[in-house]
Amino acid sequence: MLDEVIKDIQRALFESDVNARLVKKLTENIKKTCKLDEIPSGVNKKKLIQKTIFDELIKMVDPGTEPWKPIKGKVNIVMFVGLQGSGKTTTCTKLAFYYQRKGFKVCLVCTDTFRAGAFDQLKQNATRAKIPFYGSYSETDPVQLAIDGVDKFKSEGFDLIIVDTSGRHKQEAELFAEMKQISDVVQPTNSIFVMDGTIGQAADGQAKAFKSTVDIGSIIITKMDGHAKGGGAISAVAATGSNIMYITFYLPKFNLLFSFIGTGEHIHDLEPFTPKSFIGKMMGMGDISGLIETVKDLNLDQNKNLMENLEKGKFTLRDMREQFQTIQSIGPLSKVMQMMPGIPPEMAQMGDKEGTKKIKTFMCIIDSMTEKELDSDGKLFIQQPTRIHRIAKGSGGTVMDIEEMLKQHKMFAEMVKNLGGAKGMLNQQGKGRDQKNMQMHPNQMKQMQNMQQSMQKMLPPGMMEQMGGMGGMQEMMRSMMGGGGLEGMMEKMGMGGMDLSSLMGGMGASGAGKKAGSSRVKKR
Numbered sequence: 001m002l003d004e005v006i007k008d009i010q011r012a013l014f015e016s017d018v019n020a021r022l023v024k025k026l027t028e029n030i031k032k033t034c035k036l037d038e039i040p041s042g043v044n045k046k047k048l049i050q051k052t053i054f055d056e057l058i059k060m061v062d063p064g065t066e067p068w069k070p071i072k073g074k075v076n077i078v079m080f081v082g083l084q085g086s087g088k089t090t091t092c093t094k095l096a097f098y099y100q101r102k103g104f105k106v107c108l109v110c111t112d113t114f115r116a117g118a119f120d121q122l123k124q125n126a127t128r129a130k131i132p133f134y135g136s137y138s139e140t141d142p143v144q145l146a147i148d149g150v151d152k153f154k155s156e157g158f159d160l161i162i163v164d165t166s167g168r169h170k171q172e173a174e175l176f177a178e179m180k181q182i183s184d185v186v187q188p189t190n191s192i193f194v195m196d197g198t199i200g201q202a203a204d205g206q207a208k209a210f211k212s213t214v215d216i217g218s219i220i221i222t223k224m225d226g227h228a229k230g231g232g233a234i235s236a237v238a239a240t241g242s243n244i245m246y247i248t249f250y251l252p253k254f255n256l257l258f259s260f261i262g263t264g265e266h267i268h269d270l271e272p273f274t275p276k277s278f279i280g281k282m283m284g285m286g287d288i289s290g291l292i293e294t295v296k297d298l299n300l301d302q303n304k305n306l307m308e309n310l311e312k313g314k315f316t317l318r319d320m321r322e323q324f325q326t327i328q329s330i331g332p333l334s335k336v337m338q339m340m341p342g343i344p345p346e347m348a349q350m351g352d353k354e355g356t357k358k359i360k361t362f363m364c365i366i367d368s369m370t371e372k373e374l375d376s377d378g379k380l381f382i383q384q385p386t387r388i389h390r391i392a393k394g395s396g397g398t399v400m401d402i403e404e405m406l407k408q409h410k411m412f413a414e415m416v417k418n419l420g421g422a423k424g425m426l427n428q429q430g431k432g433r434d435q436k437n438m439q440m441h442p443n444q445m446k447q448m449q450n451m452q453q454s455m456q457k458m459l460p461p462g463m464m465e466q467m468g469g470m471g472g473m474q475e476m477m478r479s480m481m482g483g484g485g486l487e488g489m490m491e492k493m494g495m496g497g498m499d500l501s502s503l504m505g506g507m508g509a510s511g512a513g514k515k516a517g518s519s520r521v522k523k524r
């Protein structure tokens with residue numbers, strides 16, 4: 001069994017052009033660690049093999065050091081370099097947006113005078129993301145632009161100044177000379193090399209050439225969109241774009257640190273590179289740490305009004321609107337769903353359109369409410385149904401939409417009330433840790449069932465099965481309500497610390513793997 005699995009993985013890695021020495025080392029390590037003859041009966045050998053492969057793959061992409069991170073309150077100057085079309089300008093805005101969300105005072109400087117339209121592109125991206133920018137239509141000297149832009153933003157107290165430089169189609173002396181001059185005047189705290197993830201073996205030469213000209217601190221690999229195909233260990237390795245595999249497995253050996261990966265053309269499509277998450281996603285295990293980070297970025301506990309209301313067991317329509325707004329700020333729902341183990345990307349995409357549309361409709365409805373209605377518990381709509389018709393007219397939503405939204409709100413409001421406010425919830429969390437089968441009040445049970453039913457209606461077909469059916473969903477919800485929030489939930493689902501074996505068992509991820517694997521076979 002082990003030999004078979006190893007052969008599969010070797011083939012996949014060779015097909016991906018991964019260096020033969022690395023493949024050999026990986027094989028040796030797996031054989032050394034995974035001594036199947038010595039495993040007592042009762043231990044699931046398949047799971048053990050998968051866990052070993054997981055650990056070994058992580059070792060292959062993990063250089064053991066953290067890439068550079070900006071420090072808040074200091075002037076951090078980041079210079080972006082890379083060939084034309086690698087995705088530099090797009091990635092500059094993505095990175096700026098990423099740190100803006102983390103509370104940095106961020107800005108962008110365009111020094112690309114080579115490509116017509118480069119400044120317009122940066123300007124458009126930056127304006128959309130509300131990020132201050134500097135550039136010029138008349139100044140033709142990139143070095144002067146760099147000096148002026150950086151000076152301006154330094155004097156204005158920005159703590160992260162991102163400088164976009166121009167690219168060329170290939171590695172040319174002119175490009176490197178310009179890059180060096182800008183680097184000399186700007187004195188970047190960190191230079192980031194942006195590399196197109198689809199270039200395969202050309203990555204070596206490119207990385208070496210750029211690294212020998214400026215002191216590159218880290219790499220962002222773009223166009224990794226295809227890599228997140230779910231799947232069991234081996235099929236997923238094969239399903240992964242071959243060129244991307246080559247780069248991710250090979251460049252850490254050059255001592256080049258990956259900081260982020262670009263996963264699409266939109267501003268939200270940037271993810272920190274962490275070996276565990278990367279390999280986990282590759283194996284169809286979701287990205288738990290990414291999910292936790294995204295949730296932390298939302299700073300839900302800093303929403304004073306909501307927290308105060310929850311503590312009192314209150315949940316108004318205004319609170320609901322704030323929740324919708326928060327959800328929107330993290331980008332498309334599919335981004336979050338893709339991080340969840342067992343949900344294949346194509347399924348997440350399916351949920352995206354409908355979910356986002358519904359949230360927009362609900363927000364328009366809430367925006368048409370009066371202050372009194374917003375701060376209410378929604379009962380006044382039952383007492384005076386004419387309010388519903390008024391809102392339908394003003395919001396463009398239908399009476400049915402409004403009723404559906406009010407029903408959702410009522411369900412959550414009652415749940416908050418029944419759980420006895422935030423204090424009650426905390427008590428339940430404590431209990432939940434010790435009690436395997438948390439005792440619920442009949443009211444709570446009913447709320448939970450209602451919630452399950454409406455969630456089921458909102459989920460795309462097939463997703464319910466992915467989540468382990470109604471039983472899986474019940475377990476997840478019980479964990480959410482009683483087991484210490486998201487992290488507790490992961491722990492209960494057997495995903496604390498991304499333990500592969502329990503994950504495979506707990507989530508039915510191998511089933512998702514089969515699907516992804518088979519679609520790959522068809523493609524070839």
Ligand SMILES: Nc1nc2c(ncn2[C@@H]2O[C@H](COP(=O)(O)OP(=O)(O)OP(=O)(O)O)[C@@H](O)[C@H]2O)c(=O)[nH]1
Binds near residue numbers: 262
């Ligand atoms: N699918 C996908 N496309 C990307 C990604 N990053 C960038 N792109 C696209 O790649 C193309 C080139 O990106 P740019 O940001 O214009 O490239 P650049 O390196 O700034 O090019 P120059 O300014 O000419 O040097 C654009 O169409 C981007 O939308 C990514 O992560 N995934």
